[in-house]
Amino acid sequence: MIDVYSAATPNGHKIHIMLEECGLPYRVHHINIREGDQFKPDFLAISPNNKIPAIVDADGPDGKPISLFESGAILVYLASKAGKFLGKTDRDKFVTLQWLMFQMGGVGPMLGQAHHFRNYAPEKIEYAINRYTNEAKRLYGVIDKQLSAHAYLAGEEYTIADIATYPWLRSWKNQGIDWNDYPHAKRWFDEIEQRPAVKRGVEILAADTKPITDAKAMEVLFGATQYQRH
Numbered sequence: 001m002i003d004v005y006s007a008a009t010p011n012g013h014k015i016h017i018m019l020e021e022c023g024l025p026y027r028v029h030h031i032n033i034r035e036g037d038q039f040k041p042d043f044l045a046i047s048p049n050n051k052i053p054a055i056v057d058a059d060g061p062d063g064k065p066i067s068l069f070e071s072g073a074i075l076v077y078l079a080s081k082a083g084k085f086l087g088k089t090d091r092d093k094f095v096t097l098q099w100l101m102f103q104m105g106g107v108g109p110m111l112g113q114a115h116h117f118r119n120y121a122p123e124k125i126e127y128a129i130n131r132y133t134n135e136a137k138r139l140y141g142v143i144d145k146q147l148s149a150h151a152y153l154a155g156e157e158y159t160i161a162d163i164a165t166y167p168w169l170r171s172w173k174n175q176g177i178d179w180n181d182y183p184h185a186k187r188w189f190d191e192i193e194q195r196p197a198v199k200r201g202v203e204i205l206a207a208d209t210k211p212i213t214d215a216k217a218m219e220v221l222f223g224a225t226q227y228q229r230h
Contacts (some may be wrong), residue, residue, distance in 0.1 A: 002026040005043060006053040007033050008205040011071040011108065013167035015053045017201030018075055018160065022082035030208050041195075057081075072104040075160040096154040099161035102142075103168070110135045111168050113177045133176040140182045147184040153225045158192075166192045167202070 004019065004026050006012040030189035031052050038050045038123045047054035047069035055074055060066030068074050076097075079086035087093040097140045117125060143165070144152055153161040169189055172179065179186040190196055 001058050003029060003056045003058075004053060005029045005046065006205060007031050008202075008208065009033075009052065010167035010170070011051070012053045012205065013055050013170075013202050014071045015055065015078075016204040017167070017198050018078050018085070018163050018220045020197035020201045020204075021163065021195075022078055022084055024078065024082055028204060030205055032208070037153055040141070051078065052055045052073070055201055070184050072164065074163055079160050081122055085158065085163065087154065087157070087159060092155070092157070096161050099146075099153040099159075100164055102153075103161065103164040107139055107143075107165055107168050110139060111171070111175050118176060136177060137181075140172075140177055140185060143169075143188075144182040145183040147188045152188065162188075162192060170202070183216055 002019065002024055004015060006015060006028060007030065008198040016028075026181055027179060031043060033052060036044060038047070043054070044050060046056060049069060051069065053074065054067065054069040055077075056067045057077075058065050068077055075156060076086065085096075087096045110132060113128075114136040117128040117132055121128070143153070150156060152158050153165060166189065169185070179189075
């Protein structure tokens with residue numbers, strides 16, 4: 001049994017979708033990041049960077065429990081455990097991993113900043129809004145070009161690179177994106193959105209998610225609490 005400590009965010013949804021796609025047994029524990037659950041000692045013991053998601057697999061590679069944080073690492077682990085969505089050959093695996101790293105190093109951080117400065121920053125900083133909106137558009141352009149030649153990001157097979165990237169593009173409107181500019185990415189997005197496991201995955205913990213509107217949640221997520229040593 002895999003215990004998943006998560007929330008209904010893009011990074012959380014990556015793991016929810018992957019577990020649904022793989023059919024591995026799991027149970028979900030909601031980490032309320034608006035209330036500060038991510039700073040509690042029990043969670044920090046498995047996720048020292050105080051970020052969701054994290055997992056504990058009671059049946060680790062050597063038969064002993066293993067805990068993992070960082071969504072990209074968790075996806076690689078689950079793909080290896082299930083024998084799915086990482087590629088069949090060494091070449092396939094390396095191509096998949098490069099597009100996974102593209103998401104982890106570019107799509108997630110940059111679209112997150114675009115979302116923050118366009119929607120949550122207490123003051124509208126034109127330079128920041130323009131910088132991250134333009135970077136979002138550039139990244140969508142990279143994705144669109146790749147998908148103009150391939151069915152999926154890593155080639156002709158659905159992989160963890162797609163599973164990692166899709167949840168971040170669900171907030172396209174808040175990132176200043178017009179799908180008409182990225183027809184190949186839109187085709188891919190619509191196809192993935194219709195996968196039964198994806199539909200189930202994005203509903204996990206969604207009912208527990210509330211808009212970030214109150215001062216306490218804003219402080220916990222973006223204020224001094226985030227930068228204290230815990």
